[in-house]
Amino acid sequence: MKLCMIGVGYVGLVSGACFSDLGNDVICLDKDNEKISKLKKGIIPIYEPGLEELVKKNYKSGRLKFTSDLKYAVSKSNVIFICVGTPTKKKSNAADLSQVYNVSKEIRKYIKKFKIIVTKSTVPVTTGDAVQNIISKKIKKKLFSIASNPEFLREGEAIRDFNYPDRIVIGSSDKRTNKILKLLYSPLISKGAKYINTSRRGAELIKYASNAFLATKISFINEIANLCEKTSVNIEDISIGMGLDKRIGSRFLRAGPAYGGSCFPKDTRAIIETSKKFNTDLSIIKSVIKSNKNRSKLLLSRISQLLKNKIKNKNVCFLGVTFKANTDDMRESSSLNMIPYLAKKGAKIKYYDPTGFKKEFKNIKNVSNSSDIKTACKDSDLIIIHTEWNDFKSLNFKNIVNRKNFIVYDMRNILSSEKMKKDNIKYFGIGR
Numbered sequence: 001m002k003l004c005m006i007g008v009g010y011v012g013l014v015s016g017a018c019f020s021d022l023g024n025d026v027i028c029l030d031k032d033n034e035k036i037s038k039l040k041k042g043i044i045p046i047y048e049p050g051l052e053e054l055v056k057k058n059y060k061s062g063r064l065k066f067t068s069d070l071k072y073a074v075s076k077s078n079v080i081f082i083c084v085g086t087p088t089k090k091k092s093n094a095a096d097l098s099q100v101y102n103v104s105k106e107i108r109k110y111i112k113k114f115k116i117i118v119t120k121s122t123v124p125v126t127t128g129d130a131v132q133n134i135i136s137k138k139i140k141k142k143l144f145s146i147a148s149n150p151e152f153l154r155e156g157e158a159i160r161d162f163n164y165p166d167r168i169v170i171g172s173s174d175k176r177t178n179k180i181l182k183l184l185y186s187p188l189i190s191k192g193a194k195y196i197n198t199s200r201r202g203a204e205l206i207k208y209a210s211n212a213f214l215a216t217k218i219s220f221i222n223e224i225a226n227l228c229e230k231t232s233v234n235i236e237d238i239s240i241g242m243g244l245d246k247r248i249g250s251r252f253l254r255a256g257p258a259y260g261g262s263c264f265p266k267d268t269r270a271i272i273e274t275s276k277k278f279n280t281d282l283s284i285i286k287s288v289i290k291s292n293k294n295r296s297k298l299l300l301s302r303i304s305q306l307l308k309n310k311i312k313n314k315n316v317c318f319l320g321v322t323f324k325a326n327t328d329d330m331r332e333s334s335s336l337n338m339i340p341y342l343a344k345k346g347a348k349i350k351y352y353d354p355t356g357f358k359k360e361f362k363n364i365k366n367v368s369n370s371s372d373i374k375t376a377c378k379d380s381d382l383i384i385i386h387t388e389w390n391d392f393k394s395l396n397f398k399n400i401v402n403r404k405n406f407i408v409y410d411m412r413n414i415l416s417s418e419k420m421k422k423d424n425i426k427y428f429g430i431g432r
């Protein structure tokens with residue numbers, strides 16, 4: 001099939017590369033010219049395991065193309081995926097849909113024959129209706145159809161998630177559209193992915209409800225971890241014991257810092273705004289948002305306690321600063337709260353992240369990036385394992401830290417507390 005992905009971010013680039021790998025002709029378009037020229041040179045603007053090889057292979061084959069020319073991209077494609085960002089609005093908690101609406105206005109100029117326009121971006125329920133209205137102002141109804149196909153991939157595992165999704169959700173009531181989209185996904189369906197056809201609004205809401213539920217699971221286990229700490233129970237036993245119940249499931253039951261990333265925080269906020277619009281009270285999701293905010297504060301107060309409330313001039317090392325492992329994405333990472341707070345209190349912070357320097361900390365006094373783990377840890381009073389990269393799982397801290405009484409605070413429970421005890425290291429985890 002001939003496809004076009006508008007917005008070459010985490011979702012557009014990964015799904016574009018994967019669709020082309022399945023044998024489709026894919027044009028990836030972004031208004032960011034720098035991104036497009038980098039991609040044409042084989043430079044991948046984001047870190048996602050396996051993506052570079054996949055992009056290079058399919059670009060070389062000619063099936064994957066990059067452009068900023070919208071007229072070309074629309075006229076050459078039958079199916080157009082909108083994959084632009086839907087961040088939180090500046091002055092409210094609602095999703096900012098301006099990128100989606102701008103794209104809708106821009107593409108309608110070039111629709112001359114039938115096109116399927118698919119929102120892959122996460123958009124509040126009824127956004128598809130609004131996109132339909134925008135396009136139908138200039139284009140005859142028979143020349144286009146609007147479908148919703150929310151994306152469920154996880155950063156860090158995006159290629160695997162795309163190729164082996166739990167489910168593919170298509171929201172459309174148009175027969176022709178459903179037939180074409182099902183055919184597009186048939187290689188994944190034949191490998192076992194469940195295919196669900198629902199209304200467009202239904203598909204939009206499935207995405208928000210799923211993200212809100214996952215955020216709830218994380219906040220739930222984080223709060224149970226607090227109780228574990230008070231009662232000398234190991235949270236891992238609870239996660240395993242609960243997760244084995246098929247009605248609950250083991251995934252997203254690992255206690256850690258406040259959830260972050262480009263989806264859960266903004267999507268939980270946005271669904272609350274949507275519920276207000278439709279006069280419905282989503283009280284559970286509201287308390288999840290509150291719980292997650294409290295989590296950030298709680299972990300900061302734990303850090304203060306570990307340093308006996310003497311943060312000034314303490315050397316603090318962060319291992320990993322992204323919101324989770326295997327991504328370079330800093331959006332709403334809990335380190336964005338922690339590092340500036342501790343720096344303001346006078347801590348001297350070094351951080352190491354496998355994906356390198358982060359511009360977010362560039363202008364913060366007393367915060368510096370180290371290009372290797374040893375330099376980052378060397379003079380530390382406190383080492384905070386903030387993300388669960390494999391790189392941090394077998395470090396010998398005794399060999400790399402110069403200080404005697406340093407503390408390790410493992411916010412992901414990736415180290416063995418028994419081993420740390422044996423090595424005589426002051427070690428704290430979450431809910432342990």
Ligand SMILES: NC(=O)c1ccc[n+]([C@@H]2O[C@H](COP(=O)([O-])OP(=O)(O)OC[C@H]3O[C@@H](n4cnc5c(N)ncnc54)[C@H](O)[C@@H]3O)[C@@H](O)[C@H]2O)c1
Nearest residue numbers: 007008009010011030031032084085086099121122151155
């Ligand atoms: N990142 C994830 O893990 C993930 C997973 C599932 C769903 N989503 C959803 O997918 C959407 C995209 O997320 P993302 O993380 O890929 O965003 P992103 O910010 O990484 O990428 C969006 C891209 O769209 C481009 N863009 C914006 N306006 C444009 C326009 N008018 N024309 C062409 N390009 C334009 C931007 O330049 C940018 O490159 C969001 O709605 C998000 O909630 C994200």
